[in-house]
Amino acid sequence: MCENEKKKSHSIEMTTGSLWKNILLFSLPLMGSQVLEVLFNLSDVAVVGRFADYMALGAVGSTTLLVTLFTGILIGMGAGVNVRVAHELGAGNKKGTEETIHTSLLLCAITGLLVCAICLLFSGSDAVHDEHEAGTYCIRLILYMKIYSLGMPAMAVYNFGNGVLSAIGDTKRPLIYLSIAGVVNVLLNLFFVIVCHMAAAGVATASAISLYISASLVMIHLLRRTDDCKVSLRKICLHPKACKAVLMLGIPTGLQNGIFAIANLFVQTGVNSFDAVMVSGNAAAANADSLIYNVMFSFYTACASFIGQNWGAGNKKRMLKSYRVSLTYAFIFGAILGGLLLVFGPQFLSLFATEPTVIDAGMQRIRIMAFSYAFSCFMDGSIAASRGIGKSIPPTIIVILGSCVFRIVWIYTVFAHFQTISSLYLLYIFSVGNYRTCRNSVFCCKF
Numbered sequence: 001m002c003e004n005e006k007k008k009s010h011s012i013e014m015t016t017g018s019l020w021k022n023i024l025l026f027s028l029p030l031m032g033s034q035v036l037e038v039l040f041n042l043s044d045v046a047v048v049g050r051f052a053d054y055m056a057l058g059a060v061g062s063t064t065l066l067v068t069l070f071t072g073i074l075i076g077m078g079a080g081v082n083v084r085v086a087h088e089l090g091a092g093n094k095k096g097t098e099e100t101i102h103t104s105l106l107l108c109a110i111t112g113l114l115v116c117a118i119c120l121l122f123s124g125s126d127a128v129h130d131e132h133e134a135g136t137y138c139i140r141l142i143l144y145m146k147i148y149s150l151g152m153p154a155m156a157v158y159n160f161g162n163g164v165l166s167a168i169g170d171t172k173r174p175l176i177y178l179s180i181a182g183v184v185n186v187l188l189n190l191f192f193v194i195v196c197h198m199a200a201a202g203v204a205t206a207s208a209i210s211l212y213i214s215a216s217l218v219m220i221h222l223l224r225r226t227d228d229c230k231v232s233l234r235k236i237c238l239h240p241k242a243c244k245a246v247l248m249l250g251i252p253t254g255l256q257n258g259i260f261a262i263a264n265l266f267v268q269t270g271v272n273s274f275d276a277v278m279v280s281g282n283a284a285a286a287n288a289d290s291l292i293y294n295v296m297f298s299f300y301t302a303c304a305s306f307i308g309q310n311w312g313a314g315n316k317k318r319m320l321k322s323y324r325v326s327l328t329y330a331f332i333f334g335a336i337l338g339g340l341l342l343v344f345g346p347q348f349l350s351l352f353a354t355e356p357t358v359i360d361a362g363m364q365r366i367r368i369m370a371f372s373y374a375f376s377c378f379m380d381g382s383i384a385a386s387r388g389i390g391k392s393i394p395p396t397i398i399v400i401l402g403s404c405v406f407r408i409v410w411i412y413t414v415f416a417h418f419q420t421i422s423s424l425y426l427l428y429i430f431s432v433g434n435y436r437t438c439r440n441s442v443f444c445c446k447f
Helices: 003-009 019-051 054-090 094-122 133-149 152-167 172-195 199-224 240-271 276-313 316-349 356-369 376-388 393-418 421-443
Strands: none
Touching: 019 152, 019 172, 019 276, 019 316, 054 094, 054 133, 054 152, 054 240, 054 276, 054 376, 094 133, 094 152, 094 240, 133 199, 152 172, 152 199, 152 276, 172 199, 240 276, 240 376, 240 393, 240 421, 276 316, 276 356, 276 376, 316 356, 316 376, 356 421, 376 393, 393 421
């Protein structure tokens, strides 16, 4: 089998064939990649939770929101790369594909460096503090954030490579690369924490090293390719047209992710108004959100990729069907995983905490969140579809008004009135009820 044929064997055909089969085959490896990416952070939290005490766990949970704020920007840039490359590939534009890829690599690298610098500046801010015992760990957490932020450039480069490979239907290689980096991450976590007694600094160092491993592997592959998606270091430059197109998609998508994190910081402030046990239980239970949402995110990436290529190919009928199939899969997986979490919640929480009171506190969140995952797909899937046709600004505005602003208003009205943890968690279910606006925005884009 020749090299080009081997590359094609790793790719999923997007413009022809069964969408039910191809979207599932595309999403399953990507799902594994998304889960492994979440496990980077979960392994940090698990090691701290098992080898420290519950107050440290609560503090790490608070810091994770700030990490999510900055990494969301990098994920957004990768999503912009994915759509633009898919558009050019679907249109059969070899020159446009080449210019988009080399421009995107430079843009993502610059963004990663900027995010790293900003994260270093913000790591010492009051945002990582809370009002309870977990505040005693702030010095350790600031060090954690500073070390972790050094891996941001690598994360940016990996998301670039993942965006390119997903655009051509290759989701298996990112899974392989993240599997290798994930194993290294877990081993280094245990080594630095148990053997070297580095605590938070140890898990941050392990994560940063793993990020550079995954970025190196994806770049080595792209440098060795022989097709239109090959990366040549000599061709890296900013092509104005490609630069504008990627930024018009990447920046709004990154802002969406960042704004969600900001809104969740307000939620964290509400959680911090309770005792340290509730803070720790919330931090443990919140790990399920990342896990389930990232599983569902694989279908949103499939939605944007399939719609992007078919948009470039001018196949509007197949675009609409891609949206519906992706949405159906996301809903099914969200419902199943939410149900499993509801049944096996205590066992899941025991991975991050040992105290029964902390596990009971975490279950208060899970009993409410388990019902919101499936319905969130209507909003997130519609946003992905809009991104697939190059419309990223309207969904961003809708998300800001319909979800993030709604959550902040809820905190200062409903939660301020009842002052119970249940009234705080219920905002997640009611905020995803704004999906109809997002869905209608997709159908208004004239598929």
